[in-house]
Amino acid sequence: MTGSPLISVVVPTYKRPDLLERCLAALLKQNLPRDDWEILVCDDGPSAQTQALVERVAEHAGGRPPVRYLPVSNTQGPAGARNVGWRAARAPVIAFTDDDTMPEPGWLKAGLEAMASGVEAAVGTVLMPLPDEPGDLERDAARLTEAEFVTANCFVRRDALDAVGGFDERFTLAWREDSDLHFALLERGFTIAPAPAATVVHPLRPMPFGASLGMQKKVMFDVLLYRKFPELYRQRIRPGPPWLYLTICASLMAVLLGLLAGRWEVAAAAAAAWALLTTYFFIRRLRLSACTLRNVAEVLFTSLFIPPLSIYWRVVGAARFGGGLP
Template sequence: MNICLSIVVPTYQHPAALLQCLKALLSQSFDKHKYEIIVVSDGPDMATHQIVFDLIKSIPETTIITFCYMPYKKGRDAARNLGWQMAKGQLVAFIDDDHIATADWAESFWTEYKKHQHESIVFIGNVNTSRISLLDTSKNEQQPLSAANCASAKTTLNKIKGFDEDFARSWGDQNALHFKMLTTNVPFIHVDGASSFNAVRDVNWGISILQSKQHIYKSKLFSNSSSSESIPWANYFIMTILFVFTFVGWAWDLNPFALIALATWFLMVILLTIKRMENIIPSFTNIVEMMATSMFLPFLSIYWSLRGTYKARILHSSKNKKKYESYFNSSDGIPASA
């Protein structure tokens, strides 16, 4: 059997979503004899193991599905690294366990790869999401760059030493992928036909606070990205200054000054909430959530922005050039093949 395409699916404790993902991968238009599926669990996970084992028993023996797991939880990028090192194919495609690939997803990546077979390129698919519990379901959000749906020649992955596990833990895996591409001068190409759908049906309360970490890095470090997200930095800085003025006023017994600053800050929180509610279902719970998170979002956004800018400046400075070149050329931290 001549395997030319390997599909790596990082997962952890999402057996139901993984099953739907694998069913879509098994229904690809791509020749069934020419691709394999490698499921990598980010740590021991018996429920996931059982799901994959039962699925393997129900499909023809000619279809190759391999299951392996990390000895302990290290993150999705560590799971991806283990998966691509096990891959038999020339081209390695990555898709997350909560994504449903379109029928021509694999074929689209392979067709684009054949056009650039001897070039070091990362191929990026389209990720369409619908946050059903919060957003109007008629409006989908498209992410232009994501490690959740991408592909690369195995030779390219060897060149860039795979996914950066340290940055992925703190910056979000799509930002880590983009940063790795920039530091190793590997370009990326969008493959329109390689689309996947990610239906996020349960959005945790206050999720925007957690997401601010990766979105801020994305906007600061990767200004060439086609992301449509617009961050009101001027308003964020004004809100932060007003909040500081409130405490300074109270500390110095300037109560009128403090009240004016606090009232202005609260008005800006309301305006920010209204702005963020544009595509949100206007339920009482969602309004309260948007109001509460709008109070903290400016402070966290500025913090992550400054931290990201500092890291970027260090990584690109000539003083640290050799240090980080040796880091990216090192094989340390990449798990051995199973």
């Protein structure tokens, strides 16, 4: 390429070459002229397999568009990987997506059209097809399609990224790093426009039984986001503390204290309160998802542990990042 591209696509990846290959295949079907854009694959777990895949795709593309492989070794997590990508990009507009998406052919063109008015950022549409009877995990994952700002499908001017310092690399998991960038842009008074025609498909991936328990670790990054942007967090994420979880945990604590003190009536009353609240939590989660044996069993099992795990990781987040519990 003799000139600079109009837009650079940044794709962070981590040990998912099969998904990455699918994503790159979809990207190469863009209907934007191939001299107008480039692809930067940021490998958060540098591997010869992923590098070979990217080089093979680059050779197939013949340099139109350029496809570059960027190993990421000084940070961990998609936030740091995206920083490596946009800082190496050659275009004034950066398009972000993930390695498990499939951008539709008009994605980049629609993104550029949304940015043409001079806005600093734009957010596209994420489609996540659900089965006829989605389980609780699948419905929860599909909430991504309702998010206000997601790095699976957004466009940001390089100048704006420079102004806010890019992504906060303390977000080492794929959670809230996009909200952090969103809030940073809003705090600086930058304009963010919708780009509904810029569409990516985000297929659901199979998840093991009880996967929602491991996901509770991500909650510690809510603490970091709340510490940085308390007002925006309350306005756009959660208006108040998780009272149900806190009450369930308080009931469990009362059971333990009652048993230690020999106050059996207190322990029994607290256990009844815990059982009632946990049953309510279980029914609330189940009523909107499939009534299959697996889903019912999974919702029941995880409902026992999600509240204490969620509060535990909030406390861990407060100890790591400081500030109060969101």
